[in-house]
Amino acid sequence: MTWTKTHLVGIEDLTKEELETIFRxxxxxxxxxxxxxxxxxxxxxxxxxxxxxxxxxxxxxAFEVAAKRLSADVVTITGSASSVIKGETxxxxxxxxxxxxxDILVIRHTAAGSPAYLSRLTRIPVIxxxxxxxxxxxxxLLDCFTMREHLGxxxxxxxxxxxxxxxxxxxxxxxxxxxxxGADVTVAGPSTLVPETFxxxxxxxxxxLRSALADADVVMLLRIQHERQxxxxxxxxxxxxxMFGLNKTRASWLxxxxxxxxxxxxxxxxxxxxxxxxxxxSVILQQVTNGIAARMAVLYLCSGGSPEVLGENEDG
Amino acid sequence: MDKRAIWIxxxxxxxxxxxxxxxxxxxxxxxTIRDRLTPAQKKDxxxxxxxxxxxxxxxxxxxxxxxxxxxxxxxTIGTGxxxxxxxxxxxxxxxxxxxxxxxxxxxxxxxxxxxxxxxxVNVFPTGxxxxxxxxxxxxxxxxxxxxxxxxxxxxxxxxxxNEIMRRAVExxxxxxxxxxxxxxxxxxxxxxxxxxxxxxxxxxxxxxPGAAEDVIVSRNxxxxxLTGARIHCQHISSANAVxxxxxxxxxxxxxxxxxxxxxxxxxxxxxxxxxxHFKMNPxxxxxxxxxxxxxxIKDGTLDCVATDHAPHTDYEKDQEFxxxxxxxxxxxxxxxxxxxxxxxxxxxxxxxxxxxxxxxxANIVRLEKGTLAKGADAxxxxxxxxETWEVDPTRFFSKSANSPWNYxxxxxxxxxxxxxxxxxxxxxxxxxxx
Numbered sequence: 001m002t003w004t005k006t007h008l009v010g011i012e013d014l015t016k017e018e019l020e021t022i023f024r025x026x027x028x029x030x031x032x033x034x035x036x037x038x039x040x041x042x043x044x045x046x047x048x049x050x051x052x053x054x055x056x057x058x059x060x061x062a063f064e065v066a067a068k069r070l071s072a073d074v075v076t077i078t079g080s081a082s083s084v085i086k087g088e089t090x091x092x093x094x095x096x097x098x099x100x101x102x103d104i105l106v107i108r109h110t111a112a113g114s115p116a117y118l119s120r121l122t123r124i125p126v127i128x129x130x131x132x133x134x135x136x137x138x139x140x141l142l143d144c145f146t147m148r149e150h151l152g153x154x155x156x157x158x159x160x161x162x163x164x165x166x167x168x169x170x171x172x173x174x175x176x177x178x179x180x181x182g183a184d185v186t187v188a189g190p191s192t193l194v195p196e197t198f199x200x201x202x203x204x205x206x207x208x209l210r211s212a213l214a215d216a217d218v219v220m221l222l223r224i225q226h227e228r229q230x231x232x233x234x235x236x237x238x239x240x241x242x243m244f245g246l247n248k249t250r251a252s253w254l255x256x257x258x259x260x261x262x263x264x265x266x267x268x269x270x271x272x273x274x275x276x277x278x279x280x281x282s283v284i285l286q287q288v289t290n291g292i293a294a295r296m297a298v299l300y301l302c303s304g305g306s307p308e309v310l311g312e313n314e315d316g
Numbered sequence: 317m318d319k320r321a322i323w324i325x326x327x328x329x330x331x332x333x334x335x336x337x338x339x340x341x342x343x344x345x346x347x348t349i350r351d352r353l354t355p356a357q358k359k360d361x362x363x364x365x366x367x368x369x370x371x372x373x374x375x376x377x378x379x380x381x382x383x384x385x386x387x388x389x390x391x392t393i394g395t396g397x398x399x400x401x402x403x404x405x406x407x408x409x410x411x412x413x414x415x416x417x418x419x420x421x422x423x424x425x426x427x428x429x430x431x432x433x434x435x436x437v438n439v440f441p442t443g444x445x446x447x448x449x450x451x452x453x454x455x456x457x458x459x460x461x462x463x464x465x466x467x468x469x470x471x472x473x474x475x476x477x478n479e480i481m482r483r484a485v486e487x488x489x490x491x492x493x494x495x496x497x498x499x500x501x502x503x504x505x506x507x508x509x510x511x512x513x514x515x516x517x518x519x520x521x522x523x524x525p526g527a528a529e530d531v532i533v534s535r536n537x538x539x540x541x542l543t544g545a546r547i548h549c550q551h552i553s554s555a556n557a558v559x560x561x562x563x564x565x566x567x568x569x570x571x572x573x574x575x576x577x578x579x580x581x582x583x584x585x586x587x588x589x590x591x592x593h594f595k596m597n598p599x600x601x602x603x604x605x606x607x608x609x610x611x612x613i614k615d616g617t618l619d620c621v622a623t624d625h626a627p628h629t630d631y632e633k634d635q636e637f638x639x640x641x642x643x644x645x646x647x648x649x650x651x652x653x654x655x656x657x658x659x660x661x662x663x664x665x666x667x668x669x670x671x672x673x674x675x676x677x678a679n680i681v682r683l684e685k686g687t688l689a690k691g692a693d694a695x696x697x698x699x700x701x702x703e704t705w706e707v708d709p710t711r712f713f714s715k716s717a718n719s720p721w722n723y724x725x726x727x728x729x730x731x732x733x734x735x736x737x738x739x740x741x742x743x744x745x746x747x748x749x750x
Contacts, residue, residue, distance in 0.1 A: 090636055111636035112520035113590030132638070134520030169520060200514050 003301045007119040007126045010135035011176035019144070019180060021307050025297035026145050026290070033069065033293055042300050043072035046103040050076040051093070052129070053084060054110045058264050058288060059129050059138070063106050066295035075102070094118050104303055107131070112169075125302040133167045139263050140173035142294040144181060146287050147218055150259050155182035158255075160212050162187075162244065163222030163271055165194045166233075170263045171222060175201050188212035189222075189244055192233040209244060213253040220261040221246055221271045237270055247273040251281070259283045321345040321357040322737065327366025327698060331373060332671035333687035342371050344694040347737035351690045362739070366698050369731055370666070373674040373686045374406025374437075374695030375651065378467075378496075379550055379574060379622035381643070382408075382439070384430060385423070386415025391627035391715045393427070394434035396647070398749075399625070399714035401741040403647040404730040406695035407438040407678065407685045408625075411471045412449070419444035419455040421463035428464055436740045436748065437733075438695070440466040440683065445484045445495065449473045454484055461491040466681045467548070469496035472597065472642075474532055476502050482539050489545035494681060496548045499532035499557065500598065509638055511584040511599040519587060521637060524599050526554030533557040537564040537571055546570040548680055551624050553579045553598035555608030562617040572680050574622040575609050577646060577653035578720060582606075586720065592633045592640035593720045596626070610663055613672065620677040623650045627716030645714050649721050652728035655701055660727055666701065694737040703729040713746065 003021055005013070014022075032040055048067040052060050060076060067074045077097075084093055090109070097105055104125045107115050112132030119126040130136040144154065151157055159178050165171045165187045175198075178185045185203040187194050199205050206212040213219060224240060234240050251260070251273075260272070260282045268274040277284060301307065322344040330337045343350040345357050353361060382396040391399075393410075400408045410427070412418030418427060424441055431439045443460030447453045449470040457468055468488055474497060475481045485495045505528045510516050512523025529552070536547040537560060552558060552573045561573050578596060583603050586594045594600060612618040626643025633640050646653075651673065659669040678686035685695060704727050709717035733741035740746060 089631070089634070091634060109636065111638040113637045116590055117636065132520050133522075166517075172518075172520060195517065197514055197517055201517075 003307055006302060007115070008137050008298050008302055009115045009119055009126065009128050011137045011140050011173045011180075012135065014180070016180045019177060022141055022294070022297050022301065023145055023148060025301060025307050026141070026293045029296040029300070030290065030293040039069055039071060041071045042305055043067065043070035043303060046072045046303060047101060048072045048074050048104045048106060048299065049097050049102040050074065050106045050129070051097065052076065052108040053079040054108050054130070055079070056108050056130070058291065059108065062288070062291040063129060063295050066292050066299055069292065070296055070299055072299070090114060090118070091121055094122055098122050098124055104299060127298060127302060130169055133169050133172070135173045136169040137173050138291070138295050138298055139170050140177040141298065142287055142291040143174055143220065143261060143263070144177045145294055146261065146283055146290050147259070150283065151217055154178065156184065157217040158184045158186065158215060159218040159220065160186040160188055160216040161220045161222065162212065162246065163189050163193070164224050165189055165198060165222070167193070167225050168222050174220065175203055179203065186212050186216070190234050190240070209250060210253060213250055216254050217258050218261060219246065219254060219258065222263070223265060223267055224271055241270055245271055245273065246276060248276065251276055261287060264288065321353050321361045322364065322694070322734065322739070323353060323358070323361045324364045324366050324371050324696065324698065327369050327371035329371045329688065330667050330670055331688040332667050333373070333675040334689055336688070337667055342688060342696060344696070344734065344737045347694055349688055349690055349692045349694050364698065364732060369698050369700050371696060371698050372670050373688050374697050374733065374735065375404045375673045376407045376677040376683070376686050377405045377623050377625070377647065377650070378409040378620070378677045378681050379576075380408040380410050380625045380647065381413065381627065382410040383627060384414060385426060390629055392434065393430045393439060395713060395715040396625070396627070397435040397437045397439055398746050399645070399647040399712065400437045401733045401735070401746060402713045402730065403649070404651050404697035404699055404733050405437060405647055406697065406733060406735045407440070407683060408647075409440045409442060409466060409681055411469065412442050412444045413471045413473070417444050417449050418442070419447050419449065421456065421459040424460060424463035424465055436746060437735050438685070440681070442467045442469050442496065444468060445470045445475055446480060451475045451477055451480060454480065454487065457484070457488050457493065458491060461493050465493070466683065467494040467496050469498065469550070471498050474498045474500045474502070478535060478539070481535070482543065485539055485545040485547055486543045489543065492682075494546060494548055496550055497532065497536055498550045499529045499536065499552070501528040501531045504528035504531065509595065509599070510587055511601045513584065513602055515584045515587055519590065521587075526556055526601060526605065529554045529598055530556040530560060533560050537561070537569055540569050540571050544570065546572065549573040551576045551579065551598055551622070552609065552612070552618060553601050553605060555605045558608045558612035558617055562612065562615070565617060572619045573617070574620050574677070575613060575618045576622060576624045577650045577657065578644060580606065580609055580613070580621070580657040581653050582720065590637045592635065592637055593644060593718055593722065595637060595640055595642055596624070596644050597642035610658065613658065614663060619680060621650070621654050621672045622677060623647055627714055628718050629716055630718070633718045643718070645712065645716055645719050648712055648714065649707060649719060649726060651699060651730060652726035653721065655728035656726065659701070694734055696734040697730060698732040699728060699730045701728050703727070705729050
């Protein structure tokens, strides 16, 4: 197990071995979270700044909790409270955060490529917490970690991602991660949100729900993002639900032991039937919990933590 | 000002307009090309040894943004015309998207006064098609013509209303005034920042289909057919658009088109690091599109090369990709990039390549430029087609340095630029600037 990366900009940049390293460290931290004292001193004396220039609840809180479990000091800056709305450029904001002695910068931004841009400007590690429709690497890490808990090795497993693929950074990061892990990925949804060009990423593109869901081990639903797309991509939410929403009948096409995933926030009755979201096949809340351990792993590794040391502690 | 005669010796003289391509001399006196110098002129002559160099008509660029008035932090008529001189361009046509826009005779007069005072090359202004380039009401096109514009265009804000566009070309044609159109359907490109395709999906950036260009090019073909008026399509970037223009020309439709060096040389794969120096409008497209543009150049479908020189400051470009403005500078790299894409690559002979930068663009806007014929204005460019140089962003004459070729190596370097018999650029210097 080795780790040499400083930044986590995207899953695209990681090797399969690096993914395995993150999963192992995630498992170790998950073990710690199960203890009565849920805190380790790994990042004591370090400051993690969460710069969230786009609304977020789950990811922001998960990063805050993860940093606190590692004993870091945490400062969260949200879009409305930042100087960006006073006209400061992202470059200047980031350099000021660095000058304030931050040790790690976690960035969420509506503009794709912003973390890559910042990683070239700053000396401190930059962690991508979601950039536009580009990548959401920690989401894919927690998703794959959750899948492995249920399915073991992902090689040859059929994972269907259903919904708004075009605007989804979650889909992109999962496509990179899952194809590196050897899974068979299908992306499904209306043709306007799932362009054929996605086939060039080594996935199957489908607009036929039956074949997309047939014998799938995992179905991952994506929210229809009202705020990101113009209204021209499909006629109405009602039509979307009737054509592509996951209901009990359609869920019966999956493998019997298949799991249902969703990065949240879910829109009950739109992309997923409410009962299914609460059913035993749904691992949606496990994903959220695993999100803490996965982000602890990323903060730990990118700030120079040794995967071996942690592994030994865990064994002991 | 150097009023002496000029004797350019032993160069490879290429004049696409006359078909001349031979090693020889070019003589200049009194601001015009001569076939010889008198003994008196020879006594006090400025000699330029052009051995191993190409001597051609001064380059002509019909698509330049000089940002004056109103955006002089990016460029001025003074700096932009110096960039032109350094790039071998002796005649440039500037776009009207200034602040305020050049939609009235007063602003054109201001631009012409500034040109007279500050420019070191020939600069010809264009005016707007519609008031404030809003696409709603026609600008005073007749008054603009009288004030001295050589064409009208709403440049980056393509007129969307087909009725307005129809009347604009019909009305401008009465004055023999060319309409230049930046072909972009606004609805198909809302919030788009790069070519739609594999790379836009990969990078998660909003894609801009070639169809947004094709739709407007088709519209222009149809309106030109309806009115009989000529429309010039600016910076063609899509393979389908090339095909549409090709078919229209075969039917005799009066349509012309230009290609820009970046679209001939680069593709959207360059955007993979989100470098905003590759963000332009229209966007860099695929290798298939790039090949189609070169084929279009070769068979005459595309009439000329123009730079769309679009200066922006470093702090404007140094932003998130979505927020950075579209556009790159091009005057100081265009000759080399065009030579690489068309001549060094073996696609076109040197004469034909230079034709795209001299006679042909001059003809499109009906300027008496782009030739070394006896009696012509002594606008001359001397360059070494084989010299390799590294693009240094700190050495641009342009006020801005937003070039995708920064730190890259290019083949083909301008040595001397002469405008109206006056040396305005020589070996890295603008002589009159001391």
